[in-house]
Amino acid sequence: MSRPFTPKVLTANDLLRGDVVWLTEAGDWTRDMARAELIEDEAHAQIRLIEAEAQNDRVVGAYLAEARAGARGPEPVHFREAFRSRGPSNYFHGKQAESDHV
Amino acid sequence: MYDYTDFDDAFLRARVAQFRAQVERRISGALTEEEFRPLRLMNGLYLQLHAYMLRVAIPYGSLDGAKMRQLADIAERWDKGYGHFTTRQNIQFNWPELRDVPDMLAALADVSMHAIQTSGNTIRNVTADHFAGAAADEIEDPRPYAELIRQWSTDHPEFQFLPRKFKIAITGSPNDRAVTRAHDIGLRMVRKDGATGFEVIVGGGLGRTPLIGPVLRDFLPVADLLPYLEAIVATYNLLGRRDNKYKARIKITVQENGIDTVRALVEQDFAARRAAFSGADQVLLAEIRARFRRPEFVTAPTDAFEAAYQADPVFRSWADTNLAAHAAPGYAIATVSLKAHGATPGDATARQMRVLADLAEAFGHDELRVSHEQNIVLPHVHKSHLPALHARLREAGLATANIGLISDIIACPGMDYCALATARSIPIAQQIATRFEELKLEHEIGPLKLKISGCINACGHHHVGHIGILGLDRAGVENYQITLGGDATETAEIGTRTGPGFPADEIVPAVERLILAYLSSREGPEESFLMAYRRLGMAPFKEALYGEGRQRDAA
Structure with missing residues (x-):
């Protein structure tokens, strides 16, 4: 019945800056999607989501987003997530303009 | 002001x-x-x-x-x-x-500004004709009424948790520039037996269920405005659906219950509310009116304008497209385009904003308007000042002569910014404007309203564009549907979908084919795109989009 689980990353927006963050394997938040944890197990994904939702004072709107393994790390599957990882297309603003990927 | x-x-x-x-x-x-x-x-x-x-x-x-x-x-x-x-x-x-x-x-x-009720299920910022107080065709300046509505609706205790958001638009002119027929309440000033009042339209709206609002009251005396509005919103507050977000707007309430039922309920509520209004609203209205000081218009020669118009083709082109008739002799309404070809529709830099502020103070009786078409209006400019105004606008990159033309595109922020969007709008607008600038065709095409939304919520008003474009997510790819024949004015209509949508790299060529089909079949330059569409119907445009050899373009 249920479809097979596809890999995910756990993502949210930072409470103070409002920008996109991803959860790392160590449980920290990163502004570089390539450093995010690629979650390949459904039960683990659910635990990560509960953990993220508990960090109410750090992030807003946590959810699991489709991702695939890439050369540097996880990469977006859907174009919405690609835009979130990059920034708007009309100006060189947002993630694409930030070199401090840590 | x-x-x-x-x-x-x-x-x-x-x-x-x-x-x-x-x-x-x-x-x-x-x-x-x-x-x-x-x-x-x-x-x-x-x-x-x-x-x-x-x-x-x-x-x-x-x-x-x-x-x-x-x-x-x-x-x-x-x-x-x-x-x-x-x-x-x-x-x-x-x-x-x-x-x-x-x-x-x-x-x-x-500077007496705020962000109150710009979101949430409340009465939102009241919008008005951007030529209000200046237009030659105006019965009365609608802004004192708009300000009265703003004060009444701000923190109104009965209306802080409506079933859904609520938008009111008002115009004082028979030519509707405020899209009153696509608002929760639209107010159009009318005259009857020498008195001014409002035609009250209710339950219009775009979004998921686009509807042209029916008339609830064909003449409402101005003194009855607030109790009547209150009766409408109170009726909606009780009757509107709270079980389904997509059926919660008043347009659905009107659709499901019928305009006659809604009218009967509103009139019943109105009778009680009218009696309860003590007249304080009319005292307030009189105070507000006194605070809207009409500029001291001057009488001066317009020779400088005529001379520049004859001598400078760039100025002439700008004057022909960006000026509108003013009520006062010797004056014009100047619209400053925020749609430079290839720029983001509606964006202004801080520097440009300061230039606009300076120009309003120097040449425009210190008044500016934001239009729903995402441009800035200097409503009161004496014609003798127009050449100098134009020169200053040029220096700031604000002299694009395209008001009402194909590159004067309304575009919502789309998926470049908006969390609700299903596709991007801005790059499509940029590409269409750039393409028609390359073709040097837009002045020949003439009046054309092209409007783009990046999701079904229709912030970009695509349903009422002569050409509307709606960006959707189709199986993980951006896809753009076209509607034709929409109209945002007093002859409002919802556009009709042409057929299957186009991928992002095919939407600009598709629009180009539509325009070429129009140019080849119009009776003359005086027949606008919308007029030609109304005469010819969908068939030739469908053929241009999907006809022989075009199937492969359509998704």
């Missing part, structure tokens, strides 16, 4: 202090996001795709140089040096940080 009273100012200061405390409590963890969200939305603060977004009300689109300059300062100090003017005559800042927002609101309060 309406100047705030001490009461207005104290109210704004109190709201800023309240929100500052709410932000502190959110950051400290005392408030959860679920608790904080409705509080921030009441103050215009959204969380979007890449950042927070602060939506600032520009009531009925009117502002002066000082306000515009403050918006520029805010853009530079707390944002990325620009602002985005919207289809609801608001301005949005796309990059504020949470901690800074109370300071931004305080800076707005310094």
